[in-house]
Amino acid sequence: MTPEPLRDQEYRAPVLFSERVFDGRVWDVRADTFTFGDGELTREYQEHPGAVAVLAVDEADRVLLIKQYRHPIGHRDWELPAGLLDVDGEGAQDAAVRELAEEADLVAADWAPLCRFFSSPGGSSEEIIVYRATGLTATADAFERTGEEAELELRWAPLDEVLEAVLDGRLRNSILAHAVLTEAVLRGRR
Structure with missing residues (x-):
């Protein structure tokens, strides 16, 4: 059996809470709390337009x-x-x-x-x-x-x-x- 070609997999964990914690001139910082596996995680990240x-x-x-x-x-x-x-x-x-x-x-x-x-x-x-x-x-x-x-x-x-x-x-x-x-x-x- 030939393995599937390598490819990133799009997946969105269910977000329980999302908040913009910094509103910047070019990009913002967002904090999301989401379910993952058997628990919840909170991650802050730069929200960027691309x-x-x-x-x-x-x-x-x-x-x-x-x-x-x-x-x-x-x-x-x-x-x-x-x-x-x-x-x-x-x-x-x-x-x-x-x-x-x-x-x-x-x-x-x-x-x-x-x-x-x-x-x-x-x-x-x-x-x-x-x-x-x-x-x-x-x-x-x-x-x-x-x-x-x-x-x-x-x-x-x-x-x-x-x-x-x-x-x-x-x-x-x-x-x-x-x-x-x-x-x-x-x-x-x-």
Whole structure:
């Protein structure tokens, strides 16, 4: 008998009580009490709207990276253009299109889903969807950037160089690492 293919199983434990314990600007913290097994458990977690990211690949087969200040980790880290799914009625790919334009002043002719994953399933509901974008051209106008985005630095780098930096631990952004590793594996299978 062949075992069933590996796949995460969606399951919602019956929630007895749920309360928003912190109402944040970007995301909230929720405490749920639920039944599990023979008992009850209470877990607090980040209630997150979800996010998208873009692995933009140019005609020279380079990947677009942006360097952005991230206060919680105290770093300016290299990452992919990315953003929250926080616009009502906007689909994930439309959000990715918007983020690429806003953060890199680029539009793409071709879009394909690359990977999706939960960023920290023990403490956050965030799911990230990464798209691969090609056929890149500049937007008609540059976007005005504020906050941490005001100091964005853009850099094009060969995929192999980015992959080596991830494997060496020099680049530690989880979205970047997940996307680059997925892209490298998929290329190896073609």
